[in-house]
Amino acid sequence: MKVQSSKFKAQSKSSNVSRPTSHDYLTIALPKGRVMKQALKIFSKIGVEPPDAIEESRKLIFDDKENGLRFLVVKPTDVPTYVEYGAADIGVAGKDVLMDQERDVYEPLDLKIGRCRMIVAEPSALSAKDDPSQWTSIRIATKYPNITERYFASKGIQVELIKLYGSIELAPLIGLSERIVDLVETGETLRQNGLVEVDEIMKITSRLIVNRASLKIKFGNILFLWEPLAQLVEHLTFNQVVLGSIPGRLTIYF
Numbered sequence: 654m655k656v657q658s659s660k661f662k663a664q665s666k667s668s669n670v671s672r673p674t675s676h677d678y679l680t681i682a683l684p685k686g687r688v689m690k691q692a693l694k695i696f697s698k699i700g701v702e703p704p705d706a707i708e709e710s711r712k713l714i715f716d717d718k719e720n721g722l723r724f725l726v727v728k729p730t731d732v733p734t735y736v737e738y739g740a741a742d743i744g745v746a747g748k749d750v751l752m753d754q755e756r757d758v759y760e761p762l763d764l765k766i767g768r769c770r771m772i773v774a775e776p777s778a779l780s781a782k783d784d785p786s787q788w789t790s791i792r793i794a795t796k797y798p799n800i801t802e803r804y805f806a807s808k809g810i811q812v813e814l815i816k817l818y819g820s821i822e823l824a825p826l827i828g829l830s831e832r833i834v835d836l837v838e839t840g841e842t843l844r845q846n847g848l849v850e851v852d853e854i855m856k857i858t859s860r861l862i863v864n865r866a867s868l869k870i871k872f873g874n875i876l877f878l879w880e881p882l883a884q885l886v887e888h889l890t891f892n893q894v895v896l897g898s899i900p901g902r903l904t905i906y907f
């Protein structure tokens with residue numbers, strides 16, 4: 654892991670900003686999986702060069718002693734937990750996870766990566782004769798029970814929730830539920846499983862999140878990353894930052 658010192662310094666202009674030292678690690682929780690590549694790309698744009706091995710390795714901790722940075726590789730749904738409890742000072746977490754878990758963390762920056770949408774879907778055969786405006790009571794399989802419950806409660810629709818942890822699109826195919834609430838990015842998983850979108854709940858991006866105590870105790874160190882990240886996401890378009898790193902998966906949004 655290599656920090657390009659001059660570039661990194663140049664982007665941090667505030668007098669409150671200080672470079673982390675090896676005695677005072679700043680711990681960053683990164684989400685394993687599809688957002689990881691985009692998060693690493695963003696960090697590399699501000700001069701933090703992660704190790705090549707971080708995506709392929711089975712190691713879960715990567716230390717950059719020279720620059721006082723520690724990267725943790727964790728399940729996306731666990732990032733807010735690590736940050737809330739202070740096991741990580743900062744993290745990258747999807748808005749879907751943050752809204753469903755309602756963790757006590759600061760969420761200071763939309764990183765504009767990990768773009769996708771949370772939608773309601775059902776089999777195309779059912780959709781042909783279905784009218785969502787007539788729903789009064791439905792059964793939904795989802796990884797997001799809290800968001801789903803709140804969304805349908807706001808519409809006055811009673812929901813029986815089935816909590817799953819993955820492969821949500823399978824549920825309507827084998828009769829576990831008629832409908833699902835899940836994320837859609839390219840739409841390929843829906844298409845390949847004969848499902849169609851019938852409602853959009855919200856648009857999702859990944860956020861920088863910060864532990865409340867760390868923000869006070871390590872303010873300078875956090876600002877050291879936060880400031881250039883904020884400059885980056887405001888000045889560059891998502892295409893310039895990320896597109897090209899994951900060919901074919903993100904193009905429908907731009």
Ligand code: PRP
Binds near residue numbers: 819
């Ligand atoms: C996510 C999501 C959908 C799929 C959507 O699943 O839950 O299943 O990606 O992507 P697409 O629109 O580009 O096809 P993920 O790959 O995280 O795995 P999971 O099903 O185990 O949650």
